[in-house]
Amino acid sequence: MYNLLSNIKNPDDIKHCSLEQLNELCDEIRRFLISSVSKTGGHLASNLGVVELTVALHFCFDLPKDKIVWDVGHQCYVHKILTNRMSRFSTLRQKDGLSGFPKTSESEYDCFNTGHSSTSISAALGIARGRDLAGDNYHVLAVFGDGALTGGMMYEALNDAGRSKNNLIAILNDNAMSISKNVGAISRYLKDLRSKPGYFKSKQIVEFCLNKIPFFGRHFASFIKKIKWGIKQLILPSTIFDDLGFEYLGPVDGHNIKAMIAVFERAKRIDGPVFVHVHTKKGKGYSLAEDNPQKFHGISKFNINSGTAVSEKHEDDYSEVFGNTLVSLSEKNEKIVAITPAMPIGTGLTGFADKFKNRFFDVGIAEQHAVTFAAGLAVSGFIPVVPIYSSFLQRAYDQILHDVCLQNLHVVLPVDRAGIVGADGETHQGLYDIAFLSHMPNMSILSPSDFNELAQMLDYAVNVHKAPIAIRYPRGNTQADGIKAPFEFGKSITVREGGDLTIITAGRMVKTAQEVSEILLLRGIGTQVISLRTIKPLDEAAIIESAKKTRHMLTLEDGTIIGGIGSMVSSVLENNNIHISFHSLAFPDEPIPHGTIAQLDKQYGLDAESIAKFAMKFLNNGDE
Numbered sequence: 315m316y317n318l319l320s321n322i323k324n325p326d327d328i329k330h331c332s333l334e335q336l337n338e339l340c341d342e343i344r345r346f347l348i349s350s351v352s353k354t355g356g357h358l359a360s361n362l363g364v365v366e367l368t369v370a371l372h373f374c375f376d377l378p379k380d381k382i383v384w385d386v387g388h389q390c391y392v393h394k395i396l397t398n399r400m401s402r403f404s405t406l407r408q409k410d411g412l413s414g415f416p417k418t419s420e421s422e423y424d425c426f427n428t429g430h431s432s433t434s435i436s437a438a439l440g441i442a443r444g445r446d447l448a449g450d451n452y453h454v455l456a457v458f459g460d461g462a463l464t465g466g467m468m469y470e471a472l473n474d475a476g477r478s479k480n481n482l483i484a485i486l487n488d489n490a491m492s493i494s495k496n497v498g499a500i501s502r503y504l505k506d507l508r509s510k511p512g513y514f515k516s517k518q519i520v521e522f523c524l525n526k527i528p529f530f531g532r533h534f535a536s537f538i539k540k541i542k543w544g545i546k547q548l549i550l551p552s553t554i555f556d557d558l559g560f561e562y563l564g565p566v567d568g569h570n571i572k573a574m575i576a577v578f579e580r581a582k583r584i585d586g587p588v589f590v591h592v593h594t595k596k597g598k599g600y601s602l603a604e605d606n607p608q609k610f611h612g613i614s615k616f617n618i619n620s621g622t623a624v625s626e627k628h629e630d631d632y633s634e635v636f637g638n639t640l641v642s643l644s645e646k647n648e649k650i651v652a653i654t655p656a657m658p659i660g661t662g663l664t665g666f667a668d669k670f671k672n673r674f675f676d677v678g679i680a681e682q683h684a685v686t687f688a689a690g691l692a693v694s695g696f697i698p699v700v701p702i703y704s705s706f707l708q709r710a711y712d713q714i715l716h717d718v719c720l721q722n723l724h725v726v727l728p729v730d731r732a733g734i735v736g737a738d739g740e741t742h743q744g745l746y747d748i749a750f751l752s753h754m755p756n757m758s759i760l761s762p763s764d765f766n767e768l769a770q771m772l773d774y775a776v777n778v779h780k781a782p783i784a785i786r787y788p789r790g791n792t793q794a795d796g797i798k799a800p801f802e803f804g805k806s807i808t809v810r811e812g813g814d815l816t817i818i819t820a821g822r823m824v825k826t827a828q829e830v831s832e833i834l835l836l837r838g839i840g841t842q843v844i845s846l847r848t849i850k851p852l853d854e855a856a857i858i859e860s861a862k863k864t865r866h867m868l869t870l871e872d873g874t875i876i877g878g879i880g881s882m883v884s885s886v887l888e889n890n891n892i893h894i895s896f897h898s899l900a901f902p903d904e905p906i907p908h909g910t911i912a913q914l915d916k917q918y919g920l921d922a923e924s925i926a927k928f929a930m931k932f933l934n935n936g937d938e
């Protein structure tokens with residue numbers, strides 16, 4: 315079925331393929347990708363778009379000696395297929411299976427871990443400078459999308475790399491798409507460049523003619539070189555990348571292997587930084603993905619013929635509830651504006667974007683800018699709401715602290731995908747937001763345990779609270795049972811009464827704590843479950859009262875152990891001289907890999923059964 319592909323065990327195996335065979339190989343890879351990802355889910359459209367690009371790269375460069383840094387890394391499937399990991403694709407993004415991103419621990423062909431956008435040129439430049447300092451000799455490449463090129467780090471890296479003499483090949487995979495349609499002035503500029511496909515050709519012709527000018531002696535040669543450069547500048551308009559110090563090659567058709575091989579061979583011979591502009595189509599070769607690349611950017615298992623998800627019926631999730639609530643609140647309050655760093659779909663903002671075009675801003679993959687831009691909008695009297703996935707919000711730490719919190723500005727930060735996210739793995743786990751937000755002055759943190767609480771909290775955050783406020787909610791739709799009490803800022807609620815043990819928890823874990831209390835009740839143990847609702851400021855009175863009542867307290871959270879709810883509650887007990895049996899349950903201080911949320915909860919002892927077992931021991935002073 316895969317005549318050529320099944321014989322590729324490592325990238326060297328493609329080096330003696332003819333052009334015809336390479337093209338055939340690309341067809342086989344596409345068929346394999348569609349078939350395999352339809353059974354596991356994953357990032358399909360981006361990978362379909364880079365099939366020829368990746369094959370051409372492996373044809374021209376010698377990995378693992380040469381190094382490729384894949385930006386974001388979601389487009390590395392073809393690279394994984396060509397580097398002896400094809401047989402593991404049925405385990406893609408599953409616990410203990412193949413990661414959906416480059417992993418140095420997985421293969422010597424992966425030289426740098428990625429997951430978050432716009433890091434590739436920085437990392438590649440570091441590797442290149444290290445190579446030169448060590449006196450080694452190999453090629454270093456960064457492969458990044460036009461979406462990634464909207465991220466600010468890219469400009470810090472271009473600025474640094476462009477003035478360097480280090481050999482570095484930056485490859486732009488330009489498909490005019492981020493997850494959604496790409497935005498911004500750079501995107502418009504690239505569109506302009508793409509409309510000049512003859513640029514690279516004419517550049518070659520001009521250079522060919524100039525090279526015919528003979529050299530006489532060393533000094534004269536350098537003089538001629540300058541003249542040639544001047545003539546070239548006159549004849550050919552330079553690109554922004556030339557002006558930054560790169561040799562710009564392109565735009566080249568990213569589905570034409572022959573053309574790409576020619577460009578890469580040329581790039582290999584150039585001294586200094588090179589910028590190769592490759593033009594591709596996201597979803598290439600699978601018409602459903604070509605027509606709807608957003609849907610197939612990241613998709614769960616699907617039917618190949620219809621393109622529809624195989625999974626169960628559609629259920630609401632927190633992002634959707636957030637988006638719908640925001641729309642209804644914004645109908646009544648015209649000061650509300652929404653900002654997204656390139657994630658309108660994932661964060662549930664499409665309804666808002668359709669309805670309030672003037673009040674919606676997609677700023678590109680630019681979390682730092684999104685937050686400071688929001689601070690500016692707050693200064694001019696608007697109420698900015700900036701939903702960002704927890705792990706991407708890490709990017710904007712200083713902007714939240716310096717621009718929002720220190721000025722005590724009314725910016726609302728819905729922290730989506732807070733806690734374990736599952737298949738995307740360690741780079742995407744939203745485990746750190748409580749730790750990095752809770753120590754910021756003026757910041758409040760809310761955590762709903764069901765959809766209704768989220769709606770009430772959002773209403774409170776935009777209409778009542780006049781200071782920085784974050785609302786952290788999980789991926790998916792886990793909801794606590796039977797919560798009725800209206801939300802009150804700063805007040806926790808007791809969701810189960812009991813006299814033997816207290817569990818202090820929040821958000822997704824409230825449901826787990828309820829299940830724990832039920833298991834323990836069967837063993838005659840009464841558990842008091844407190845849902846904090848407001849993680850900061852803590853409801854200290856309720857914590858102290860319950861501690862005195864049960865004398866045994868556990869904290870349980872969907873976050874990392876250091877600096878989370880456990881640390882905060884423990885300080886409350888310490889500071890109030892309350893000495894009871896106390897233990898924090900949270901994810902450990904180590905990278906948490908991919909797997910389903912349920913599998914990871916279980917692996918780290920955070921599922922109801924494991925917690926109940928732990929609680930029995932804990933109540934027995936450590937004895938089984």
Ligand SMILES: Cc1ncc(C[n+]2csc(CCOP(=O)(O)OP(=O)(O)O)c2C)c(N)n1
Nearest residue numbers: 360429430431459460461462491492493656
């Ligand atoms: C810092 C950060 N913010 C958001 C994301 C989510 N994200 C993953 S891929 C992607 C779009 C990337 O577009 P592009 O670089 O053009 O690659 P393409 O998928 O089009 O090939 C986004 C926004 C991320 N990975 N990192």
